[in-house]
Structures are given as structure tokens and as C-alpha cells.
Amino acid sequence: MFTQDDWDIYSFHINSTVTGRYATTVIKSRVANRMNESKEIEFHVRIPKNAFISKFRMFIDGQVYDGTVKAKEQAQRQYTEAVSRGESAGLVRYTYRLTLEEFKTSVTVAAHKKVTFELTYEELMTRTLGKYELLIHARPMQPLFLSLYQVDVHIHEKAGISFIDVKGGLSTKALANAITKTHAWVHFYPTEDQQKTCDSCGEQGLNGDLVIVYDVNRISSLGDLKVLHNLIRSPGYFVHHFAPSELPRMPKNVVFVIDQSGSMHGKKIQQTRIALIHILNDLAEDDHFGLMTFDDNIFHWKRELVQATEENVKSAKSFARKIQDRGSTDINKAVLEGTKMLNAHHKESSASILILLTDGDPTSGVTNPERIQSNVRKAIADKFPLYCLGFGFDVNFNFLEKMSLQNNGVARRIYEDSDADLQLKGFYEEVANPLLLDVAMTYSGASNLTQTNFSMYYNGSEIVVAGQVTDNNSENFDSQVIAISVRIHLLHVEFTEVVSDDQIQRVWAYLTVKQLLQKEVVLSGPEKEAVQKEALELSLKYSFVTPLTSMVVTKPPGEETDVLDKPKEGKPQSSREMDLNTHLVASLYRLVLIVVFSLFTHTRLMTSHVTKGTASLKVHL
Known part of the structure; x- marks a missing residue:
């Protein structure tokens, strides 16, 4: 969280309370400036991506400074006004991996004074594969004393907790004694030595996640x-x-539509092959499935769905091992072909699912995104969901997201790193048992x-x-x-x-x-x-920071204005890139003001008049 040697973090506490699957988490950190001069101190945390920040406060020298949630345009105006006055200003934007977002702000603290930062965020727990996961990123970035470093999680469920476990990078053997767990409480109180010696630790302290995994007792079978x-x-x-x-599993009809265009070259295509082979192993024998790859052409394993017998699965795995990258990307033709295969195999009391994996924009055939979306929506006609998996950061994720939502599905970004095959397999497991x-x-x-x-x-x-x-x-x-x-x-x-x-x-x-x-x-015009x-x-x-609102971080007079935005899905920027972008915007804005002022002054000078031999200059600003 903090990186400067001249700051002392003398208290760090994360308190998360989950009531009825709704989590409210408060991160509080007290920091002291031990230098003989004023210093800028930064507060920097990561929060779950699905969470809404609802409160931010700073306590400085007995004064409370509250963040205020405003409409994005209004917050932008406040930022622009600060720049026009020559003040530094920051727009805070960042997306980190699949599960985390960043929030950071800074404030100048007088010599030998202290500041307390307090951030609150809220999120509704999502149940996946029979469990809820509460993610807490605990990263003070400085070793602390035992009594001053605390993570407390309390889960309130009237029906009771069926199980609770602690996972994540901070649940390693070296930190096992720092974790206390009961039926509804989890405490994480690492000693100073533990903060320096764990697998993800060093002289800068802890850097990792705690994941509280739990489920609730089911009094009623239907919730x-x-x-x-x-x-x-x-x-x-x-x-x-x-x-x-205790409901019987429904047989499913699933078609996998796999992009093998040239942009899938290398690691992406390798990870896709590995994931597909794992997924094919998990098909139940009463399932029916189809597998096809595409670039600017379509390559069928079979032209119709077949039962997931041992022999068919073995043949499909052989096809998957031979997938090679080539050609351009005709998403329209591929998705429509997958839809045709499912429509031809409609069966009562079975669930149909279409899964598209692609890493690029449509570059062949129909390339207009809106036309593709219209074609797909008409073909599917609400008969089954379409799930779009966007591989990497070059993919047009907004296009995939809209197409999924229009067809009762969701879009998921697959990150190109060492566990991409596990991400693909993990997604399939979520929809494997309708x-x-x-x-x-x-x-x-x-x-x-x-x-x-x-x-x-x-x-x-x-x-x-x-x-x-x-x-x-x-x-x-x-x-x-x-x-x-x-x-x-x-x-x-x-x-x-x-x-x-x-x-x-x-x-x-x-x-x-x-x-x-x-x-x-998915809407447009007046409806949107x-x-x-x-x-x-x-x-x-309700003071939620969403894509439509921003939080204006109030600070003492003379301090810079920060505006916190909820980032949209996209490629993350490094801290240096964000700082450069912020300074570039501010510099350009000042330059425009200087040019306008110069031109305006020059015009007034040209129209000035002379009275009684004396030049009279009138400049109106």
C-alpha cells in the first residue's frame, strides 16, 4: 500500500462483515510522517472488481475529509476547474486482472503529524460451484507489529455456515499460525517476523490475497x-x-466454437488445446456435443452433434490436439454455424449451450459488429444462451459482452498468462451441470x-x-x-x-x-x-461509485483534487502510464489557456484607443 521509507504505518486493519451474503468491507490505515518536513503520503489499495466503493474518509489533525459521490460529468468539471486554476489534479483509473481494481490517492501531511485513511466498499457475494468466495487483498507494504495489523472477517447467516476455509497467497504454511478460524469468524494477525518470512513477503512486508471460502446451510431446498x-x-x-x-442433472447439448485465426498463434492456441482436452474429459455420457474451429473458413470435427461416448470424446480430443492458428476471423459465419448445429439437435428436457472463444475483432465476412449481433440474436431467438470468452486484451470485449447479454449469456475475459487453460476450464465447470x-x-x-x-x-x-x-x-x-x-x-x-x-x-x-x-x-436511444x-x-x-459516477476525494485547502472512477473492462495501465497521462492532460489544458489568453490579449491591444496622448489598454477577462 505504501512505498516510501519516510512513512510509518502504525496501524492497518481490514474489517469485513458479511450479512445475508452481502459484504461490507472497511480498510483503515493510520500513517505517520516522521520527517522534519511535510511529506506527500499515498493510500493505495486493491478491491474486488464487482464491488462498489461507497465511502472514503481522511482524518487529519482532528479534521475529517469525506469523499463525495457525484455524477461523472460533474466530477469531471471539478477536475477541469482545478486544472484551470493551475492546481494539480488526478483522474484515478485502473483495472487489475480479472478480480481486482485499484484505488489510490495521496495527501500532504505536516512534519510529525498523522493521517488516517478509511475506505468502504460493498459487494453481493456470488455463489459458484457450491461456495462463496470473499477476496481480500492485504498489502500494507511495510512490516507492522502484531497488535497493529489485523484482518477480521465475520459472517452472519441465520441458517448457519456449512463450511468455511481460508485460501489465497497469504494462507501458506509459514502464515498458518497467523490465521484463527471459527464457524463464522476469520482472524489474520501475522507477527512482524511472519510478515517478513512468508512466501509472498519480504522486507516490504506482505503482498497477497486472503480468500474466505464458505457456504451456508440450506434450510429450504429451494432457497x-x-x-x-x-x-x-x-x-x-x-x-x-x-x-x-437435490435436483437431477439435465443432459446438455453444447457446441464449442474455437477461433484459430493467426492472432491465436503461440501460447493462446496451446492453452486452448490443453483446456479443450480437459473439458472434453468432463463431458457426461448423456451429453451431446459439437466442436468446430474457424478463421475465415469453418473446420468441423463433425457436422452434427454426437453423444459424448468414450469413442467420440477420444476422436474429438485428437481433433483438438491438431488445432493450428491460421487465416483471418469470420465470427459471424462461425457463430451462425454453431447456432445451426444446436437448432438441428433440439431435444425436450435438455439444455443447449453455445460457447465462443475468440481473441480478435471480426476481420472477414460480415465485419460490422452491430450486424453480427443482429444476425446472431435472430438465429438464436432466445432458445439457448451464448457465452463469449474473449482471449487477451486485443479482443473487442464490448462487442462480445453485448452479444452475450443479448442472448441470455455472459462474456468473460480470459487472461493470457500461465493459468489461462485453468480459466477456460473453470468457466466450463460453472455451466457444466444445468x-x-x-x-x-x-x-x-x-x-x-x-x-x-x-x-x-x-x-x-x-x-x-x-x-x-x-x-x-x-x-x-x-x-x-x-x-x-x-x-x-x-x-x-x-x-x-x-x-x-x-x-x-x-x-x-x-x-x-x-x-x-x-x-x-444492449440498449440504444431513449431507452438507453x-x-x-x-x-x-x-x-x-446510495453513494455507489459506478461507471456513471465518480468520487471526488475532498482534501485540505490547497491540496490536489482526485477523482475516482469505476474502471471499465479493458487493458490496465501501469502507475507510470497513469501519472504521465494525468500530467499530459493537465499540461495540455494549461497550454490551451495560455494560447487563448495570448490571442485574446493581442486582439484587445489592436483595438485599444489613445486618450489625451496616453495609451489606454482595456482587457476584459
């Missing part, structure tokens, strides 16, 4: 529903966690609902729905779930538990904003503007 009955104001809120268990199709959640006595219809439910995952209770009347509130399984249409009336936890309202707001931002990706407006209003009301 649990909590209603906030608000005695003071209307409306009340509810949240429904739907995770049915249990339900066409899930419809209905709620009487409720309004302002988040998403209630889902094309599929996969084993080990969870569907979360939230909304407002009409007239704050829980007695008239009821719910049911209808879905298709292997044997039956499920119809279930859920049990309602009345609680008094205001956090349910924040779960509703978080989930609503997330889904509005997803919806905004309406969704953006609604997402912006909620982001401001």
Missing part, C-alpha cells in the same frame, strides 16, 4: 426469502436467494423487482431476486418459482421470514444498479438514456 418490514417508512424490501439442491430451464420467479404484493426470469440454473450457483414490498405489507406478500427440470414443472410457494435488517435495502439497490448497467449495454438515468439516480442515492 430462503427475507422480507424487511419497515416500521418507520414505506416501502419495505425483500431479497430471495434461490439455490435448489439443473433447471426457463426459471420464472413471481412475487405478489411486490414492485420494482430485479431480474425475475432466467434461462438456466446451474448446479452450485444461486439466483438472487430483490424488490420492494407494496405498501410495506408483508402479510400480502407471497412468491412462487416455476421452472422446467428433467421430469416436472416446478411450482413452489416460498416461506417468508420477516426481518428488520436495513441492509436488505442496500442489496436491492446494489443488484438493481448492476442489472441496469448490464441492460444499458432512461436506464442510465435510473442507474445514476440510485448510484447517487
Whole structure:
């Protein structure tokens, strides 16, 4: 977190509280300037990518300075005004890997004075493969004393915790004694020696992750529903966690569409071959599958789906080992061919899935992204989901994301490094075992609902729905779930538990904003503007830093203004690149002001007049 030798971090504490799968994490660090002169001290942390920052504060010499969430345009104006006054200013933007984002700001601290930084972020836990994972990046970058370095995690679940474990780079053998774990608590209190001797440590202290892995007891086989009955104001809120268990697995029809264009050369194509072979091994015998590769042409393993028998899987693996990079990229033709294969193999009570892996833009055939999206959407016609895996940073991820969302799927970036094959295999495992199709959640006595219809439910995952209770009347509130399984249409009336936890309202707001931002990706025109407006209003009301808002970091008079933006998916910049970009923008802005001022002054000089032999210069600014 800190890198300067003339700073002393005398307290570092991360406190994360998870209530009903909703995590609120506070990072607090106290730093002292031990020099005989003022020093700039930097606060630098990494937070989970799906989290929204909701609060930032600095405590300096008895004064509190709060960050303020504003609409992005308003924050940008404040930044521009600071530059125009000749003040330094910073726009903080950064995306780090798949799971983390960076936040950093700095402040000048007087000699022998202290500053306390406090950052709060919130996130809804996502259940994957039967577990939730709470990621905490603990990186003070300076060894501390035992009593001053603490990470505390407390998980509140009325139904109880079925299991809890600690993983990540900071859970190694050398730090095992620093971790205390109970049924609902995790404490991480490393000694100063442990902070210097662990696998990911050195003279600069710890640098790594703690991952708290857990799941909750399932009282109802179809999940649990909590209603906030608000005695003071209307409306009340509810949240429904739907995770049915003990359901039979549905056979699936899956087609893999693999890019083998020239840009996949080298490591990408090697990792793809390795991942495909692992994935083919995991197919169940009652599954049917197809495999095709493409560049500007299509190469079929088989022209129709076949059953995943031992012989067919062996043949497909042989095909996968021979995939070679070549040619350009015709995404339109490839996805439409994969869709055709699935449509020709439609079977009742089976789940169809189309998976596209590509690393580049469409460069052959139909190359207009909007036309491709339209063609694909028309061909799929809501019959099955499309999952797009974008390999590396050169891919047009926005194009893939929109195409996935238009077809009930998601896009995922695969990072080109040593574990890319594991990333591919990990994604497949998430969708390998469908249990339900066409899930419809209905709620009487409720309004302002988040998403209630889902094309599929996969084993080990969870569907979360939230909304407002009409007239704050829980007695008239009821719910049911209808879905298709292997044997039956499920119809279930859920049990309602009345609680008094205001956090349910924040779960509703978080989930609503997330889904509005997803919806905004696929819309255009007035509909897009309406969704953006609604997402912006909620982001401001609940102080969430989202792609539509920024946090203006308030500082003492004379200090630079920082504006924190929620970064979009894209290629990360190094800290040096960010600093250079910031200084370049500021310098260009000052240069424009100087040129405008010079031209304006020159014009006024040309039109000045002489009165009684004396030159009179009038300059109006």
C-alpha cells in the first residue's frame, strides 16, 4: 500500500462483515510522517472488481475529509476547474486482472503529524460451484507489529455456515499460525517476523490475497426469502436467494466454437488445446456435443452433434490436439454455424449451450459488429444462451459482452498468462451441470423487482431476486418459482421470514444498479438514456461509485483534487502510464489557456484607443 521509507504505518486493519451474503468491507490505515518536513503520503489499495466503493474518509489533525459521490460529468468539471486554476489534479483509473481494481490517492501531511485513511466498499457475494468466495487483498507494504495489523472477517447467516476455509497467497504454511478460524469468524494477525518470512513477503512486508471460502446451510431446498418490514417508512424490501439442491442433472447439448485465426498463434492456441482436452474429459455420457474451429473458413470435427461416448470424446480430443492458428476471423459465419448445429439437435428436457472463444475483432465476412449481433440474436431467438470468452486484451470485449447479454449469456475475459487453460476450464465447470430451464420467479404484493426470469440454473450457483414490498405489507406478500427440470414443472410457494435488517435495502439497490448497467449495454436511444438515468439516480442515492459516477476525494485547502472512477473492462495501465497521462492532460489544458489568453490579449491591444496622448489598454477577462 505504501512505498516510501519516510512513512510509518502504525496501524492497518481490514474489517469485513458479511450479512445475508452481502459484504461490507472497511480498510483503515493510520500513517505517520516522521520527517522534519511535510511529506506527500499515498493510500493505495486493491478491491474486488464487482464491488462498489461507497465511502472514503481522511482524518487529519482532528479534521475529517469525506469523499463525495457525484455524477461523472460533474466530477469531471471539478477536475477541469482545478486544472484551470493551475492546481494539480488526478483522474484515478485502473483495472487489475480479472478480480481486482485499484484505488489510490495521496495527501500532504505536516512534519510529525498523522493521517488516517478509511475506505468502504460493498459487494453481493456470488455463489459458484457450491461456495462463496470473499477476496481480500492485504498489502500494507511495510512490516507492522502484531497488535497493529489485523484482518477480521465475520459472517452472519441465520441458517448457519456449512463450511468455511481460508485460501489465497497469504494462507501458506509459514502464515498458518497467523490465521484463527471459527464457524463464522476469520482472524489474520501475522507477527512482524511472519510478515517478513512468508512466501509472498519480504522486507516490504506482505503482498497477497486472503480468500474466505464458505457456504451456508440450506434450510429450504429451494432457497430462503427475507422480507424487511419497515416500521418507520414505506416501502419495505425483500431479497430471495434461490439455490435448489437435490435436483437431477439435465443432459446438455453444447457446441464449442474455437477461433484459430493467426492472432491465436503461440501460447493462446496451446492453452486452448490443453483446456479443450480437459473439458472434453468432463463431458457426461448423456451429453451431446459439437466442436468446430474457424478463421475465415469453418473446420468441423463433425457436422452434427454426437453423444459424448468414450469413442467420440477420444476422436474429438485428437481433433483438438491438431488445432493450428491460421487465416483471418469470420465470427459471424462461425457463430451462425454453431447456432445451426444446436437448432438441428433440439431435444425436450435438455439444455443447449453455445460457447465462443475468440481473441480478435471480426476481420472477414460480415465485419460490422452491430450486424453480427443482429444476425446472431435472430438465429438464436432466445432458445439457448451464448457465452463469449474473449482471449487477451486485443479482443473487442464490448462487442462480445453485448452479444452475450443479448442472448441470455455472459462474456468473460480470459487472461493470457500461465493459468489461462485453468480459466477456460473453470468457466466450463460453472455451466457444466444445468439443473433447471426457463426459471420464472413471481412475487405478489411486490414492485420494482430485479431480474425475475432466467434461462438456466446451474448446479452450485444461486439466483438472487430483490424488490420492494407494496405498501410495506408483508402479510400480502407471497412468491412462487416455476421452472422446467428433467421430469416436472416446478411450482413452489416460498416461506417468508420477516426481518428488520436495513441492509436488505442496500442489496436491492446494489443488484438493481448492476442489472441496469448490464441492460444499458444492449440498449440504444431513449431507452438507453432512461436506464442510465435510473442507474445514476440510485448510484447517487446510495453513494455507489459506478461507471456513471465518480468520487471526488475532498482534501485540505490547497491540496490536489482526485477523482475516482469505476474502471471499465479493458487493458490496465501501469502507475507510470497513469501519472504521465494525468500530467499530459493537465499540461495540455494549461497550454490551451495560455494560447487563448495570448490571442485574446493581442486582439484587445489592436483595438485599444489613445486618450489625451496616453495609451489606454482595456482587457476584459
